Amino acid sequence: MSAVAAVREHRQFLGRTSFIEMGARERARAILDAGSFRELLGPFDRLKSPWLPLQGIVAQSDDGVVLARGTLDGRPALVAAIESIYQGGSMGEVSGAKIAGALELALRDCEQGKPVLPVLLLETGGVRLQEANLGLAVIAEIHAAIVALRRHVPVIGVISGMVGCFGGMSLAAALCSRLIVTRQARLGMNGPEVIEQEAGIAELDASDRALVWSLIGGEQRYAVGLVDELLEDDAVAIAASVRTAFAQGLPRQERSAQVDLYLERLAAIDPQRPLDGPGLRALWHGAARS
Amino acid sequence: MGMKQTAGEAAHAGRSWTTLRDAKARRLAALGAPAGNKVLEARAMVETLQKLLQPGDRVALEGNNQKQADFLSRALVQVDPQKIHDLHLLISTISRPEHLTLFERGIARKLDFSFAGPQSLRVAQLLEDGKLEIGSIYTYVELYARMFIDLTPHIALVCAEKADAQGNLYTGPNTEDTPTIVEATAFRHGIVIAQVNELVDELPRVDIPGSWVDFVVVADKPFAVEPLFTRDPRHITELQVLMGMMVIRGIYERHGVTSLNHGIGFDTAAIELLLPTYGESLGLKGKICRNWALNPHPTLIPAIESGWVESVHCFGSEVGMEDYIRARPDIFFVGADGSLRSNRVLCQLAGQYGVDLFIGSTLQMDADANSSTVTLGRLAGFGGAPNMGHDPKGRRHSSAPWLNMITADAPVVRGRKLVVQLAETFKKGGTPTIVESLDAIEVGKKSGMPIAPVMIYGDDVSHVVTEEGIAYLYKTDSGEERRAAVAAIAGATPIGLRADAARSAALRARGVIAYPEDLGVSPMAAKRSLLAARSIEDLAAWSGGLYRPPARFRSW
Known part of the structure; x- marks a missing residue:
């Protein structure tokens, strides 16, 4: 690269707006058309977790979920953004119900012929352990709402990092019509720390970042076809990609409905032989991206 | 004349002047290695050490800040304590567990050291156990x-x-302390053994001549080296951005600091990452921060790439920076082969006498600005910070910032190095950083040290920076005024609560203290978006892919 080109690239680089750096509210604002952001059930509605204070934890006034209505290329849209720095983005009774309720309202609008484009910004460790069953119940409601809604409009999920998307919410991600990730994103059922704790460090060393990302990182998930777009950490590029995903319309077949394909892929795996990231790429090659 | 000579010869006739040389020859003879063969068998290393060593020997084990002669330390710890015991270990950095197992097994008894970061708890325990x-x-x-x-x-x-058969050594970018240790040993009849990663016919360059080296041995695996100077920008807080902005405006720009050393930490990483953005917006490029005594911090990459940096001399290297350094020979000290040549002692010397400013973070500071990173129950030592963080009174050459520190109007005056201490008023968990009494005092007493292990003495400190403001301590004219200035920027710490508002206002009016608004710094503008890089990925991209972050820092 010539010196001039390098300098130009650096300028571009400095000019880029990091999506990962943003909080949930800023992220929702960055996705929607400029000036169209309108928050539902914001912090001043003081819809807090009733359970956290009982366990000595200060409850946040929005319970860590930002719901925003606005537009995408002028079309009505809904963004549900999870705030990862509050309780690890965990889903409690209130935060989960906010997302499920908003998706159900969008569904009602769709059924009445007024389509709303739903976007989920998933930065979550899954269920909030302090609210156990109530959290799990609302996650199930979110799943049901996504499945109902995606008959009308594509449901787009974005995982950007740095928390990633785990537990019951990884199922929500898998139900999305299209998933957009960065290299920094992680998507998996159990988080690496949980696996290490339950199965031992010999099974997975959670501090081995290279290993963790080679298994569940954005690049790997893209390479094996479990997500649809792999982007740089650039808010403008992510917002554009969300618009493109809606422009593509409903997928021919939702990924989670491709039961035969995935049964076949699972059958190809020999549980006796440990599988690493590159191994899975090789195994699923053909159907997956190289 | 002739008479004198005779008398002299007579007086010394009974004495040998070659006892050290003879002792070395005896040890080598005991080893029974064929003359001229410098290459030792790795398998026989324990046995070899057992033959060469004698009880009570002073052993310099490398034990550096970064790289470790770990093959040799793993061999040393296996010698028979019946045969080899009471060694006196000279080691700059105790970082590997076997360094202390030597004491548990009785192989070593006495210890002289500089730093024991990762092993500091165990040092304290072994000391207590006698x-x-x-x-x-x-x-x-x-x-x-x-x-x-x-x-x-x-x-x-x-x-x-690498080594060749003649014992010539190529240290690679992490030269660090090796030439110094070898020089001290080789030229006073000591025995030098070097573990190497590989034996080659031709070295990229000779860092240490073969005539200084007695033996080389090819280790079972490459020597251990830790990336100690990598700070992930992801963890830099907006408070650190604010303090960085204040430093750039209130110290670097004000005093025109062009040559400097940065301690390692997120505060200084923030400053490095603010140069290409905030510094650029102030038009300071070329006016500050040109010449550095610094390890190759990855967070300096954006400043180098944007043309801020003229030169960097390094104490050691940093894992992952090798190819980047090789591609920037105008900036770094490199050999004819293109790879970095570092040297801790010379860089320390340069950092003391060649640069105008040291800046570093502290974990604890008292009302007089004495500071310490010592915490209770640990004996961590000093490392290099006190050498950088003091005003070398032997300095005689002048520079604009050095002269800028003169406040007295007298026929005989001297300038002063800028020694800057950064301290957020509270640490994580709500413990105050600025305290009545340093933990170091208690630790010193418990460990039987003659004086408290203070890292930077308050009277060497010219500036203290907290998120509240800057205290220009060099301007104070008494101990009492120093304490008032520190208190004025100590926030809600016990020391800060003692500040008298009228007194602080008077100090502010005289420019002894400054708040962010006095420096034209808006706390509202202190956003992470001002950092030229906000992640390790960003740093790698800035370097055009030349910086290869170690796996533990990669989130992709």
Whole structure:
């Protein structure tokens, strides 16, 4: 690269707006058309977790979920953004119900012929352990709402990092019509720390970042076809990609409905032989991206 | 004349002047290695050490800040304590567990060291159990200085990347302390053994001549080296951005600081990452921060790429920076082969006498601006910070910032190095950083140290920076005024709560303290978006892919 080109690239680089750096509210604002952001059930509605204070934890006034209505290329849209720095983005009774309720309202609008484009910004460790069953119940409601809604409009999920998307919410991600990730994103059922704790460090060393990302990182998930777009950490590029995903319309077949394909892929795996990231790429090659 | 000579000869006739040389020859003979063969068998290393060593020997084990002669330390710990015991270990950095197992097994007894970061708890424990006796705890250069005076090693166990059959060594970018240790040993009849990663016919360059080296041995695996100077920008807080902006405006710009050393930490990483953005917006490029005594911090990459940096001399290297350094020979000190040549002692010297400013973070500071990173229950030592963080009174050459520190109007005055301490008023968990009494005092007492292990003495500190403001301590005219200035920027700490508002206002009016608004810094503008890089990925991209972050820092 010539010196001039390098300098130009650096300028571009400095000019880029990091999506990962943003909080949930800023992220929702960055996705929607400029000036169209309108928050539902914001912090001043003081819809807090009733359970956290009982366990000595200060409850946040929005319970860590930002719901925003606005537009995408002028079309009505809904963004549900999870705030990862509050309780690890965990889903409690209130935060989960906010997302499920908003998706159900969008569904009602769709059924009445007024389509709303739903976007989920998933930065979550899954269920909030302090609210156990109530959290799990609302996650199930979110799943049901996504499945109902995606008959009308594509449901787009974005995982950007740095928390990633785990537990019951990884199922929500898998139900999305299209998933957009960065290299920094992680998507998996159990988080690496949980696996290490339950199965031992010999099974997975959670501090081995290279290993963790080679298994569940954005690049790997893209390479094996479990997500649809792999982007740089650039808010403008992510917002554009969300618009493109809606422009593509409903997928021919939702990924989670491709039961035969995935049964076949699972059958190809020999549980006796440990599988690493590159191994899975090789195994699923053909159907997956190289 | 003739008479005198005769008398002299007579007086000394009974004395041998070659006892050290003879002793070395006896040891080599005991080993029974064929003359001229410098290459030792790795398998026989334990046995070899057992033959070469004698009880009570002074052994310099490398034990550096970054790289470790770990093959040799793993061999040393296996010798028979019946045969080899009471060794006196000279080691700059105790970082590997076997360094202390030597004491548990009774192989070593006495210890002179500089830093024991990862092993500091165990040092304190062994001391309490009476298994270890401390000679002294030093800064790096002091320990090496004594190797040339009264603590000359009998044996040096060092490491290098490559050797040839003649014993010439190529240290690679992490030259660090090896030439110094080898010089102290080789030229006073000690035995030098170097572990190397590989034996080759031709070296990329010779860092240490073969005539200084007695033996080389190819280690079972490459020597261990830790990336100690990598800070992930992801963890830089907006408070650190604010303090960085204040430093750039209130110190670097104000005093025109062009040559400097940065301590390692997120605060200084923030400053490095603010140069290409905030510094650029102030038009300071070329006016500040040109010449550095610094390890190759990855967070300096954006400033280098944007043309801020003229030169960097390094104490050691940094894992992952090798190819980047090789591609920037205008900036770094590199050999004819293109790879970095670092040297801890010379860089320490440069950092003391060649640069105008040191800046570093502290974990604890008292009302007089004495500061310490010592915490209770640990004996961590000093490393190099006190050498950088003091005003060298032997300096005689002047520079604009050095002269800028003069406040007295007298026929005989001297300038002063800028020694800047950064301290957020509270640490994580709500413990105050600025305190009545340093933990170091208690630790010193418990460990039987003659004086408290203070890292930076308050009277060397010219500036203190907290998120509240800057105290220009060099402007104070009494101890009492110093304490008032520190208190004025100490926030809600016990020291800060003692500040008298009227007194602080008077100090502010005289420019002894400054708040962010006095410096034209808006706390509202202190956003992470001002950082030229906000992640390791960003740093790698800035370097055009030349910086290869170690796996533990990669989130992709």
